[in-house]
Amino acid sequence: MGEIANITLAADTAAGAAAPTPWLLLIPLLPLLSAVLCGVYRALGITTKLPGYTTVLLLAVSFVVTLSGYLSFGGHGVQIVHAFEWINISWGDGPGQSFTANFSLYIDSLTWLWMLFVTGLATLIALYSTEYMADDQKTGAYARYFSFFSLFVFAMSCLVMADNLLLLYLGWEGVGLCSYLLIGYHYGKDSAVAAAKKAFIVNRIGDLGLALGIMLAFVHFGSIEYREIFARIAEIQTTVAAGGSVAWQIEAIPLLLMVGAFGKSAQLPLYVWLPDAMEGPTPVSALIHAATMVTAGVYLIARFLPIFALNPTALAIVAWVGGLTALLAATIGMAQYDIKRVMAYSTVSQLGYMFLGLGVLTAAGSAYHVFTHAFFKATLFLSCGAVMHGFAGQLDLRRLSGLGKIPGWRVTTIAMLVGCLCLAGFPGTSGFFSKDMILAEAFVTAGPGYRFLGWMAILTAGMTAYYSFRVFFRVFLGPVEYHAGEDHHGDDDHEHDDGHGHGFHPHAPGWAINTVLLALIVGSLAAAAPYFIDKEHHGWVGGLVHGSTAGHIVTPGVHTDAEHAAEAAEHGAGFFDDPHKWMYFASSAVGIVGILLAWVIHMTRRTSAASAPIADALKARLTPWSTLAEKKWLVDELYDALLRRPLKLLSHIFYLLDQFLVDGVIDGLGALPRLIGRSLRPSQNGVLQSYAVGMGGGLAFVLIVVWVLS
Amino acid sequence: MSMILSPVILFAGLALGALGVAVAMPRRGVNPQIIGAIIAGTAVGLVLIALGVIGVRSGEGLPGVFFYVFALTGLGSALRVITHQRPVYAALYFVLTIISSAGLFLLLAAEFMTFAIVIIYAGAILITYLFVIMLATEAPTEETLEALSDYDARSREPIAATLVGFTLLAALSGMLAAGVPGLGAPEASRGPIALERMPGKVQNFIAALGVGDDVMPAAFMPADLGAGLETAARREVILGWNRSHSPVVLSRAAGEGAIGFIQLVPRDPDSFRARLDAARAGERPAGVRPLPAALVELLPDESTGLPAFIDADPPFVMIRLPVSVAPTNIETVGLTLVGEHPLSLELAGVILLLAMVGAVVLARKQTEIEEARKAAVDSRLRLGGEGGAA
């Protein structure tokens, strides 16, 4: 439990007043510039690859700025870079009687971690996109794509670097908007439009929770600026450490923030939008719906882990939701045939791991898993994208086989293999180390059913290994066979015949895709290295987390110094007493078993792409469970029946009420003055003297009344 | 509710008057205007006679004949103003009304206003009316000499109009006859008038007395001021204004030839009493400057019936102001107008100027229309001429 430190937040934030470094503002502003430029290109009707290269260049500069910023950063403490005063209202001098939200960056080690992989991956994926999206150059959609892409990076930077909750919310909604726009990139396609709307609407539910959480935080902390909030939290931590209790409002804040995180990071019950979000272009899936945006929820909880730690119930909910999501998504992933969908469910599943990690208070493990997952999942998605690009949108693993033997697909195959190994948690890969940290911690931390959760997560790890290698074995090994997908139109820049099947020649990836894939292979493998740096804090990422606000948590009633020491001693005890040690072996074993199972089921006696006799037999044996899993446990149908249909019915009822009751009353009220007016109209005959009669008579009447009353 | 006049007589008279006016309003066909006028005149006369009886009964002698003459003339001619079918005659009857009310103003000692309304109304405004009547009436031809336009010959809903007008009158006069509590003016409005507001000749009179070393003038008190001494009793019937209700104590004390008093305040109140006594006794104590003989003569004693104000604290004396130096009505009005309402006076001037400008603008518009019409006629003629030539 290295994360639990006794340094208070307030002391740390006070010490972290570093020299102002306004050039760090370039990190969010360069992507914004890129977005604007691409918008201008779109308006100018540029059909070259200029938008793509502009985006790559500016994002690369942004990444370099981030990197140099990180290198010049001392390690601990906080930098606040003030850009401009955005909102500043005050209605009194007392505490909580002013509302300040500046456009300022709050930069500590957690921010650096996120910004490094966000800008780095964004640059690589933008480079990949320059080739991947080339088909859209002529229509001008190319510039639109890169404009949204850059805007996303800007919004994500705002989200991660915000120094107040309002700016975070702006970024949060900004990434949601970009996600919506990019899922609906092919807006001519009904399924894309529906998926975009689904993503947006499901996220509304989560965002409502986040908005309420922010309001409650303002009401209770008197500010939405991180500095103030963490100072107040430090005070509360002091009282809690002294045995005091926590106000229920403080306990409600994490519950509300959590809802936002669940929505954005696709956790139960709001995960349904993410698999559908794969309707967007694959690079978008890789960047937004796998590597960066969906980790915003993890970031939010990690950033405010001190508040969550004050409420053990919230932590338990986070852990359980994460564990259950991981298991559910893995079961669905095992039965899908669309390889991109398998990846989507694996993303949901891995995000579940991250939430589990947060729930069991290993922010370091979660953040490390976010970091490694960003690399290997981007690798996997971009490999899928390469396949999709090359085979005209074909993604069905029953219609592709033996790609590894086709010349020109070597890099893609290796990338896929590396990605799958990492995902499966093969010993020695980055995914192995990051997953182990979370799994082990589930057995260390005390909590309701955490041990059971741990076993469940180990089972999920085995399933992950199985479904990831199922894809690899089916698509990249075995007999060579492929069928073009629906997007194959025999375009003139593709030198192959039109038509399906034998006349089709796959379109091997070009230099940009291969370069990016190579870079990501290196990245995925190298992501294991940080585990061995800074071992004291559970690796380099752990160090970064430890140095940030997430490193200073106090949970009510536990973790006194004595207990901490006892726990540390326990780590060094017998082999089975330290989960961190036996977990290496347990997860290795489970991962390898999963891979072998996939080999046995999907590689033995294979004759064609569509046939894997053992798999088919097994599927038939497991009916109806296999069918149910393939149909995603009918969750969408359940939501449809439980929520959408009743709501639609309700809206019809309200429509009728509005039409007849409300409109009737309003129309009746409207008719009344008209009636009165019609009856009084003759009195307004326009003749001066008839008005004067009214005046004189009225005066006489008033006089008589006064006289009688006096 | 005690009324100055029996309500039966008042309301019966008003009802009768209303009937008369309604009958007298111009209408086509049967024209009982004369009958109506007689009924209305009888009714008003009834009320006024009833009012006059009050005066007789209270032992005040004959009623003021001039008042009744002017009132009846004014009301009668007003009736003709609203009933006469020919606008020119209506305007002339209005002149008669003006002159009658000018007579009433004179009875009220408002000489300035008497002449002002005769000059302004009868002289200026009515001339304007006559001009417009002539402008806005078709020039009579042989056939139409006796013809009346419809809007002059026939009045519009005379019964409703009379009903409204006389209901208003009944309410007003009923309230006035009963006296409405709270209508009374504040005490201060009847208080002494500051000397600064008196004409210069009054101040000259005081200066000529040569008593400035011993006393200084404080205020002017009109002879009628005594009415204010009994305001509590008067307020019950504040509108009753006859002798029995207004004992003019000071006025009686002042006797003939005095219109009021000047209040003099001793400069040295402490020694004043002793010096006065000494002066009356003919003594001349050493070391004390004697009061001037003129002052001693001026001072009232018990025989004049004046209250001994000397005993008041601080003591003051009252001296009579002779009629020769009394401010006339015109002087009073002038002083009030310029001294108290200068801003309103200026504003009235501005309003008149603006009215003149407005009238000029309106008149100009008329000429423009005329010119436009003339131009149209001209062009038609010219076209016709050309057509004829071709």
Added chain:
Amino acid sequence: MTMHTVLAQAELMGGVTLFHYLFVSATLFALGVVGFLSRRNLIIMFLCTELMFQGAGLALIAFGRYWMNPSGEVFVIFVLTVAAAEAALALALVAYLYRRKNTLDAESWAELAG
């Protein structure tokens, strides 16, 4: 003895009270109202408003005399001013309207009819 005093005494001797004057003034006003409401000639309608002014003026002067306050008379001067201004404008308007419709009938101007 000035006219002032003579007349003041004459009133008192005649048994004429403030009410006498106010009654005459109210009756003048009411006759003006009746005329204004029932006569259709625009010029006579304005003449009737002058009648009402007269009634009001008489009341003001009577009250002024009763309270020995010259402000009543001064007020009548202002009323007179307004009446003069009103007469000038109103008569100009009457002439203007007459040119437009060639009639003085008040009922012919009913553009505001609802």
